[in-house]
Amino acid sequence: MLDEQAKKTILRMIPHGIYVCGVKDGEDVNGFTASWVMQASFVPPLVVNCVKQDSKSHAMIEASGVFSLSVLAAGQKDLAQTFFKPQRRVGNKFEDVEFYLGQETGCPIISDALGYVECKVVGAVQKGDHTVYVGEVIGAGVHREGEPLLLESTGWQYGG
Numbered sequence: 001m002l003d004e005q006a007k008k009t010i011l012r013m014i015p016h017g018i019y020v021c022g023v024k025d026g027e028d029v030n031g032f033t034a035s036w037v038m039q040a041s042f043v044p045p046l047v048v049n050c051v052k053q054d055s056k057s058h059a060m061i062e063a064s065g066v067f068s069l070s071v072l073a074a075g076q077k078d079l080a081q082t083f084f085k086p087q088r089r090v091g092n093k094f095e096d097v098e099f100y101l102g103q104e105t106g107c108p109i110i111s112d113a114l115g116y117v118e119c120k121v122v123g124a125v126q127k128g129d130h131t132v133y134v135g136e137v138i139g140a141g142v143h144r145e146g147e148p149l150l151l152e153s154t155g156w157q158y159g160g
């Protein structure tokens, strides 16, 4: 039998970064705070991004087949907070945040992030409550130097 407490304790020991995943559907843009992100291949360059199935962003990725990941800087906890509330509750999350649309995908990218990648969905596994999207990195850019924001530094939890 699965030891629920041990599962939670151990899974929460897996280190994570914090990103804003930018999504679009036609002219509509949205974004959400993401932490279940990692690299998955050198050639072609792939990342995995696990997206909650009942989120607005999930429906938008399903429709467009693309997403971006903006890497937040160590001081940008407030920015992460802006993006972890659902759009249906807070409305346009980009209202007070400077962004631009990525050249390859048209997905929103946070101007003040350290940098970004743009991805095209090349695979998806829908098993649990998140879809595991495999994204091929088709665009990337560095905005500035800095240390990335880590989940562990925020005191927040997502997982376990």
Ligand SMILES: Cc1cc2nc3c(=O)[nH]c(=O)nc-3n(C[C@H](O)[C@H](O)[C@H](O)COP(=O)(O)O)c2cc1C
Pocket (backbone or CB within 6 Å): 030, 031, 032, 033, 034, 035, 036, 037, 050, 051, 052, 053, 054, 055, 056, 057, 058, 083, 084, 085, 086, 087, 088, 130, 151, 156, 157, 158
């Ligand atoms: C620290 C933290 C990390 C999160 N990581 C993820 C993640 O990796 N994948 C995900 O789908 N949601 C993640 N979320 C939840 C989304 O940010 C949340 O569901 C968001 O409100 C969805 O917005 P939307 O409905 O506008 O798409 C995380 C939330 C927090 C607080």
